Amino acid sequence: MSLQLGTRPPALTLPSTKGEPLDLAALRGRKVVLFIYPKDDTQSCTREALDFNALLPEFEAAGTTVIGISPDPLAKHFKFKEKHGLALTLASDEETRVLRAWGVWVEKSMYGRRFMGAERTTLLLDQDGRLARLWRKVRVPGHAQEVLEAARSL
Numbered sequence: 351m352s353l354q355l356g357t358r359p360p361a362l363t364l365p366s367t368k369g370e371p372l373d374l375a376a377l378r379g380r381k382v383v384l385f386i387y388p389k390d391d392t393q394s395c396t397r398e399a400l401d402f403n404a405l406l407p408e409f410e411a412a413g414t415t416v417i418g419i420s421p422d423p424l425a426k427h428f429k430f431k432e433k434h435g436l437a438l439t440l441a442s443d444e445e446t447r448v449l450r451a452w453g454v455w456v457e458k459s460m461y462g463r464r465f466m467g468a469e470r471t472t473l474l475l476d477q478d479g480r481l482a483r484l485w486r487k488v489r490v491p492g493h494a495q496e497v498l499e500a501a502r503s504l
Contacts, residue, residue: 352453358479360451364441365424367431372417372441374479381414381501382475385488386454388468390422390430390440394490398470401494403436413477414501415439421446421468454486474500 353359362374374382385402387395402409402416409416418440422430427440446468449455454469470490474483474497483500485493 353473353481353484355481355484357481359473359475359481360448362441362448364419364443364448366417366439366441367424367427368439372439374475377415377475378479379477381412381477381482381504382473382479383409383414383416383497383501384419384473384475385416385497386419386449386452386468386471386473388470389420390426391433394470395420396430396434398488398490398493399430399436399438399440400434401490402497403434403438405494405498406437408498409501412498412502414498417441419443419448419468421449472497474504476504 364372366372387398389395399418416438421443423444424442443449446455449468454471456469458465458467470488472485472488476482482504
């Protein structure tokens with residue numbers, strides 16, 4: 351399935367660093383940014399998490415919750431958060447069922463080797479839980495700021 355603007359993404363319930371399962375339906379009434387990234391503690395993923403984290407107060411002022419999702423285990427997310435002083439919530443999709451349902455678990459290639467992985471993607475959901483904006487194959491520099499501006503404009 352691919353994500354379609356104006357529709358609600360398939361349900362999401364994942365373990366999170368918040369200490370309780372992340373339930374997308376429970377976040378209705380707020381705008382939500384879900385940034386999907388391949389792996390904790392890699393250069394681009396760390397930069398992306400730090401950029402979103404730095405803008406958390408501005409996202410909060412815009413009535414927007416920010417959550418990072420990757421296939422890394424929850425224990426690795428906790429270490430990643432601690433190492434980089436991240437305040438944002440991270441969710442773990444180790445079984446990749448959400449990533450697959452959303453069409454962001456894709457074949458990749460690096461150094462001639464093919465493998466499956468998470469495509470760096472960001473979803474912006476409106477207060478009703480509908481997909482308002484979608485960024486696929488994200489380039490990290492300036493991205494968090496662009497998403498913030500989009501959230502403010504909703």
